[in-house]
Amino acid sequence: MRGIVSYLLGSYPDINSLKRGLLILSCSDELGRSVMQRLNEWSPHTQWHLIKREEPPIEGFEGRTDYTFHARTLGEQWSFVRRLREHRYDVTVVVWGNEDGYQMLKSLPFVVGAKSILVFNENIDSFYCVGKNYRTLWQHWRWRRTTRSSRSDSGRLAERLVQLVCAPLGLLYVVVRTAYLETRRMIRYQ
């Protein structure tokens, strides 16, 4: 929450001061390649560190690439974020498009502690995630709602709410059923 507020109250960074950047490819590889190309034109002096969900690496990119697939548990994910925070990036670039399955990566910029966040959409339009840009942010939000191909926002929200209620029941079922299976197994093989 503190991260979000500080970004919203922040201002535009000086491009020349952006030495180290974190690029989070929360999108498909095709879109990722276009974003990288644009970034290289925009700020050629910045040294980029790439975060991607999984292989293959982006062709032609010579900097460091990390894959989030390997952070499986909450503990591993947290230590991964901590490692990123240690780098104190000048800018974090993220892609907020409507491709499914990148939700965690899309929210990653807010926890890595970079000085500013630059957002790209699927048309390679970009804007800083700062309070001054509230109109752009609002338009982007509306654009995403109208162009979403799969489930609607309300559908996702409803699913999350249902999960909130059902998941504890599911866990209870799994615990009870596992106990039953284990007991039967022990009786059978004693």
Next chain:
Amino acid sequence: MKTVSIILLNWNGKELLTESLPALRQALSGMKGVREVIVADNGSTDGSPDLVRTSFPEFHLLEFGTNLGFGEGNNRAALSALGELLLFLNNDMIVDREFLPPLLHPFSRSGDVFAVASQVFFSDAARRREETGKTTAWWDRGIVRFAHQPLTPDEEQAESIPIFWAGGGAAVFDRSKFLALGGFRTIYSPAYVEDADLSYRALKRGWKVLLAPKSRVIHKHRATSSRMMSPDQLESLIARNRLLFVWSNLTDRHMMMEHLLTLPLRCLWSREPRGASWWRRGISRALPMWGKARRLAMTESAERLISDRDLLVRGVWRKRQRRDPNRLSILFVCPYLPKLGIHAGAARMYEVIKGVSRYHDVSVLTFIEREEEREAARELQEFCRNVRLVVRKGWHPERNFFLLKPQHRLREFAHPEMKRILQEEVSSGKYDVVQYEYLEMAYLKRYAGTTDAVNIFTHHEVQHRSLRQEMQVVRNGTLDALQRRIQWMKMLNFELAVARSFDTIITMTDADRRALIEYNPKLHVVVHETGVHVPLDTKELPPEEPRSIVFLGYFKHLPNEDAVLYFVGEVFPHILKNFPDAKFTVVGAEPGHTIRALHDGRRIIVTGRVEDVRPFLARGSVFVAPIRLGAGIRGKILEAWAVRRPVVSTTLGCSGIQARNGENILIADQPLQFAAEVCRLFEDSALRRQLGEYGYETALQHYAWPLQVQKHLQFYEEAVGRRR
């Protein structure tokens, strides 16, 4: 050739007749074997009878004076018909000039054909073909679902293919069988579902219902009924008739119970926007006919040869005649492209498919990770009958309200396109065996539709066993430990639930087999170790480099990552003390940041994905398998043996394979002991050679692919035999 009577039922369809009758007249000109054309009129008031009398005097007009509905009208006309076959046509069907011969041909080839239907097109070619003639039906949570499917290019060329029902709008029926069944049932009056009911009763008696794809008609869909009622009325009539279908046919008690229990839910919720209201109206209209429908079901049950479950759940009606009874038709469903040189699982799939294809007809449905892999897939096409590829792109979360499914494993694979093709392929009925590779694909079986094919699940690694070990070995704090325990419990339940629906499960090791049957002894689990390509000549491979250690693994698989970290952290430093020039090469795709961070280009080299792993293995003077986690079999050890390299492994690393400590492998479970064994091999070239040679012999005698393929063929024989 049998004689045929053509019956065209009409009600106030003068306009439609002006199109359909000239087309029919043209199609019949010069045709032999057509006994008569009967235009049965259901009391039309629009002058249709006059049109027939004046413009088509060669057709016999049969006037009922009142609207008897579809079933009764056709039944009465059938009674007065003289042909051995009855061709029923709707008045809105425009027949193709060559539509009749393909319909009659199957009757002359087999005596148990009940009906043959035409392929249906719409007059507007741009319109989606809701009705094709290739009909199917399946049991879906208490109700029978009916559907038309598109024809595949192969089916378009076939003379006939099995279908669930022959539509009463353009199909030929054997008259004697039609009368033996009592014709169309009138409880469905005025129309809909009576043709499905008739064919279902025929299927239960063991008769065949076919589609002749080369016989084509154009349908002006629902041209008659849409004049009689609104779309809502039509849908509730169909809902009523679907209920009557179940009530008047089902004799399976469990299915009937399921139907009755789910019926109230249908009135409350349905997938279609107004579906619940259609069901409510349908039920209220069907309920008064419950008694009559159940009496019909009981009367018919005495004649049945095939059960409701076999027809609606197992889909035995789809079974086609095999050209060669000894050649099975097998479909492999794979999560990765079966290919050599990526990882052991992909290589195993490739070798099994290639080997089996020499004896059976093999088709492959597989994911590929990139468009470029299409080129690599061409190799499969050389020995497979059919190869279908789906690019694995994006994540596709499954509905998971209770969070019981391991979403992180499924979301990449539950691809809508894969589900669609799988359903299309499996429900086509052309496969005797469907073999699902890996748990992710086995899960997709639920989307495959009904089939009587033998379902085999190749479980490359029993996940709950692997997670249990992970829980015991990896200690990262309380939260992680709790999360790992929950993951294990979920996986145990999920794996058992998936495995339950398979006829045979193949595991790689006996430990994996036990891990399944200990929890569910009813599962049929067999062990089939993986094989390896053993080259007869290894001289072409590069020579070994002194003091070089090699590890091979696919790093999306946690046990491989753990093995490398364990080796580098706890074993390698001891080796370096004795041999400071020792080098450790880590070969394999998708290394994570922790593995890549080890790369220093001097002592530790991380190669990432390589085209061919064998030169890397051959350059190593020692191959290590410091595995502490996981289940399944380690193909990496077999790969090392196949290039005559000595192996040092943990006990878990070589479990499930014919490893004998000191003879073809060195086993060490403690870091110091492991390092000592590696050092011993560095110093003793004779021992290296001996282990390498014995390992090679073991691979050749037990794991060469030709032997493994023979084993696999036996499984098919047993599995198909068990089903029969």
